[in-house]
Amino acid sequence: MTTATKRARPIPAIESSDEDDELPLINRRVSKKPRVSLSSASASNSTSAQTKSRLKQRSSSDRVLADARRQRRQNGTTTVVRPNPAAAKGRRAKKEEAKLEPIPVEEKKPKREGQSSSSDQGKDNGGYRWWDEGEGERNSGIKWTTLLHNAVIFPPEYEPHGIPLLYNGKAVELSAESEEIATFYAAKLATDYVQKPTFQRNFFDDFRHSLRSTSAHRIIKKLELCDFSRIHAHLEKKKQEKKDIPAAEKKKLREEEAVRCKKYTVALVDGREEKVGNFRVEPPGLFLGRGEHPKMGKVKSRIYPEDITINVGHDAEIPPCPLEGHKWGKIIHKRDVTWLCFWKDTITGGSKYVWLAAGSAFKGMSDHAKFEKARRLSQYIEQIRRDYRQGWKAKGKEPKQRATAMYLIDKLALRVGNEKGEDEADTVGCCSLRVEHIKFVPPRTIELDFLGKDSIRYFNSVQVEKEVYENLKLFCRNKKPGEDIFHRLTVTGLNDYLKSLMDGLSAKVFRTYNASVTLDNLISNTPARSDLLEKIVFYNQQNKEVAILCNHQRALPKAHGSQMEKMDKKVVDTQQWLTELKRGRNKINKSKGSIDSVDLIQWMPEKPVFTEDMDDKERAAERKRAAAAPRVKTARVKKLPQIETAIKSVSERLAKLKADMQVKEDMKTVALGTSKINYLDPRITVAWCKKREVPIERIFAKTLLVKFAWAMETSEDFRF
DNA sequence: ACTTCGGACTCAGAAAATTCCGA
DNA sequence: CTCGGAATTTTCTGAGTCCGAAG
Known part of the structure; x- marks a missing residue:
């Protein structure tokens, strides 16, 4: 298959059918019956002055808590308990029953003052220690029993500023819609996006489209004649004004904003308070892809409630829609997923989800499972390596290519490399490597040079086993530069093979495994006599080795x-x-x-x-x-x-x-964060810190301490 | 049986925000 | 101690992986 045909995959349809039939049975119970309203909004309708004043005092998160209690009570009185085989035996289900009891008084949280108290800092999940519990029901596919949240917050509506766009030196009247789009462009004037023809073309197409029914459509014909500088200057002025606000006032504004957002920051999952991650709907703007993205500069339009699907508990109150005159697109009750809301990205057609924060039980359990899987690979790795070395000599093309690809994935920590569409940046991974990406330097050195994820360049000259060298040369023989090296190999084929060697194994596990095992080995050689600072420097150096292995790069800092x-x-x-x-x-x-x-x-x-x-x-x-x-x-x-x-x-x-x-x-160009956050089993670091008496806070910032709460009690003897 | 597609999740660097540190 | 720049941390949202269902 040539690259051209592969990349000519049709663009997926953006609209999906609205029919309920598409949903699994369990999710189809979007009840049309009037719901007993449980929200703070309806609570404030209450005639009880007592209730009113109590609500006033409470923080919104407490209010959500209260809502959940009512929800639970309602569960007990109005809902037939549905059979739930997965959870019925589990501890969680038991808990749920317990929660149907009236809430004891002491469960009420005291009201917090301004800053949150130290006792609730560093917790995204209300202190739920899921890792102390058995693993029984964790992988059951059903992720929650009750779910209550306030959905998302929207960016403010556009306010026209009336600063004109000059066309050929003359001011042009623009509709609010077009002015907003022009302002998106003006905001990018100081970046080098505006130099890129693709960016210019995409922007101008969309800008022109917005003008179509206005008089400006007849005037504005060429981007070169558009002068956004006055709008740009206006934006700069605003920026400066914002900067010049006195510190005290800034602080006050920040606090007010925090109050406004408070109710969106938490969700109740099975009665537990959990932090929500991205509860802000992305504001409109110009799409900025990475690398040479064919869609850069297109207008990413505003998302409205109608575009959003809400996932909440069946008996939970539907979150009130924060935009007047609007309503949510769809309400579903899908218990086998962990997202709270989702919408379709207008540019890529992909899904955007609202998830819980990194410190939540959902994310933590899944992180833990990821590292446990990678550790399990340790027990298979020798066998797997033997197997793919055998495969180098295979007669069949596919097994031979697969075995050779496996070497690159294991040794060089390459990503698997799924196929990409014509409407995306041209980047590759292992399976999608093309002849043009490799050079052969006898006797057995290969030079790889390609753009990987995020269009980050992978450039590496490495000596490989003779068989691998010869195989790769063979795979490239008689192929054009644009053709796939592994033309007989598919990602599915490769992952199916891995599944046959170890349950649950896929290509990405090798990155996790090799990153973690490398760190574990490297820091086990910490010089004995080093002082605290030296130890930290040493740790960072080993972290750097992992970052290099995974090719985690950052742009050269400007200064x-x-x-x-x-x-x-x-x-x-x-x-x-x-x-x-x-x-x-x-x-x-x-x-x-x-x-x-x-x-x-x-x-x-x-x-x-x-x-x-x-x-x-x-x-x-x-x-x-x-x-x-x-x-x-x-x-x-x-x-x-x-x-x-x-x-x-x-x-x-x-x-x-x-x-x-x-x-x-x-x-200068190495990014340590990505491996620390995603690839390195935190237990390795916790164990090392304990053994070497390094305070863990010197290695993990606050959010990482929360994210990795599950790893904090690791013994100093832990080895990956 | 194969390919394609959509969905749900992890992983990615840039930019913004905040904290730190040295003169 | 204070100020400003540098370093670190957090936020943002785009870009991957992988699976399972549909065609």
């Missing part, structure tokens, strides 16, 4: 060059001063006691001179001028003991400076 120069200058200054100090010491020593002090010259950066009337900008400019100015001479008189102390401290400072510089240079 990298100038920052390095700055550090370099500092090194030179420090080195010079050290030399001068040593010269002084020599002089005193050689004098045999005839002198006890020397004049030393230190070259220092010029000190900035500020005057009272300078504003922030002027001060910054002065600082900059001083830093760039030639070094100034400073004379110092020093005695021997002083010099000795100085030599010691300056040497240390110089060494640290040089080391910092090296680290900065080494890390």
